[in-house]
Amino acid sequence: MSLIKKLHNKQATETKMISTSIKIPQVMDEIISDLAVFFDSTKQEVILDLLSDAIDNYKAEEKKLLEQQENEIDEDENSSITNQENIAxxxxxxxxxxxxxxxxxxxxxxxxxxxxxxxxxxxxxxxxxxxxxxxxxxxxxxxxxxxxxxxxxxxxxxxxxxxxxxxxxxxxxxxxxxxxxxxxxxxxxxxxxxxxxxxxxxxxxxxxxxxxxxxxxx
Structure with missing residues (x-):
């Protein structure tokens, strides 16, 4: 879901929130402030949605990588290996x-x-x-x-x-x-x-x- 769609379809959630602090470049802060004004939202909501999109993209890439790794593992399973405890x-x-x-x-x-x-x-x-x-x-x-x-x-x-x-x-x-x-x-x-x-x-x-x-x- 795009940032625009998320901000236009905001819903209250019961997700537990915690506080954290980071330093960001001034130009980035200005962009976030402009987005908040444009979408009639808060800076926190904009940051959360941006992070959410980034995490979704990361998970998608991670899934591809995991599937690739498991395929490589399956290809390596042709070797005959037994250990001292005789696990087949x-x-x-x-x-x-x-x-x-x-x-x-x-x-x-x-x-x-x-x-x-x-x-x-x-x-x-x-x-x-x-x-x-x-x-x-x-x-x-x-x-x-x-x-x-x-x-x-x-x-x-x-x-x-x-x-x-x-x-x-x-x-x-x-x-x-x-x-x-x-x-x-x-x-x-x-x-x-x-x-x-x-x-x-x-x-x-x-x-x-x-x-x-x-x-x-x-």
């Missing part, structure tokens, strides 16, 4: 973000119980990508990989926030809750390709998945 070569590795910054309750639902879960349309369906025997690393923002286990392959659908079947999850067998999470920096250091940390569920190539798994078991 046809099993995949996934990094699941617990989305701690959005809901601490959902985060603990996963971490404390050993569940690979996702919530809401467009996200919960990702859990159905996980098959029996796949290794799932639970990644907490700001902490790192905080737990991991072997997927059961059975997706359970339950109510969440009053919405039926708004949560999809799988039980992680042989689940290990880590006293010391494996930080993002350490993951980048040991992997040949940096995993995607911010996506709800991202596939890790088998070579790097095995490296992470073995590192957690040492």
């Amino acid at each position: 070569i046809n099993h995949n590795y996934f990094l699941l973000n617990t989305c701690k910054r959005y809901s601490i309750d959902d985060h603990y639902f996963m971490i404390n119980n050993g569940y690979a879960a996702a919530f809401d349309d467009g996200y919960k369906q990702q859990i159905e990508r996980i098959k029996k025997g796949d290794v799932v690393f639970l990644y907490a923002n700001g902490k790192g990989i905080s737990g991991y286990g072997i997927a059961s392959g059975q997706t359970i659908k339950i109510e969440h926030d009053g919405v039926p079947e708004n949560c999809y999850y799988q039980v992680l067998e042989d689940y290990q809750l880590l006293d010391t999470p494996l930080k993002a920096k350490d993951i980048r250091d040991i992997c040949s390709r940096t995993p995607v940390f911010l996506k709800t569920l991202s596939k890790i190539n088998k070579k790097d998945g095995q490296i992470i798994y073995n590192n957690l078991n040492n």
Whole structure:
């Protein structure tokens, strides 16, 4: 949606707002002020809409990049790899973000119980990508990989926030809750390709998945 359309169709939202401060060039501030006058809006609303458009564009580009990375990973999966724990070569590795910054309750639902879960349309369906025997690393923002286990392959659908079947999850067998999470920096250091940390569920190539798994078991 264009900035003009957004400003002409403003709606009140219940989104929690926080304060932040940045310094911008004077010429940019003047442009924002002119836009606010032109659209009979406030500078804050103009800035929010500009940021919203920028974030939407970023997400679109990120989605393309993620799809490209996962296609490259699939192409690399022809090599025969087994680890010392005899995890079969046809099993995949996934990094699941617990989305701690959005809901601490959902985060603990996963971490404390050993569940690979996702919530809401467009996200919960990702859990159905996980098959029996796949290794799932639970990644907490700001902490790192905080737990991991072997997927059961059975997706359970339950109510969440009053919405039926708004949560999809799988039980992680042989689940290990880590006293010391494996930080993002350490993951980048040991992997040949940096995993995607911010996506709800991202596939890790088998070579790097095995490296992470073995590192957690040492």
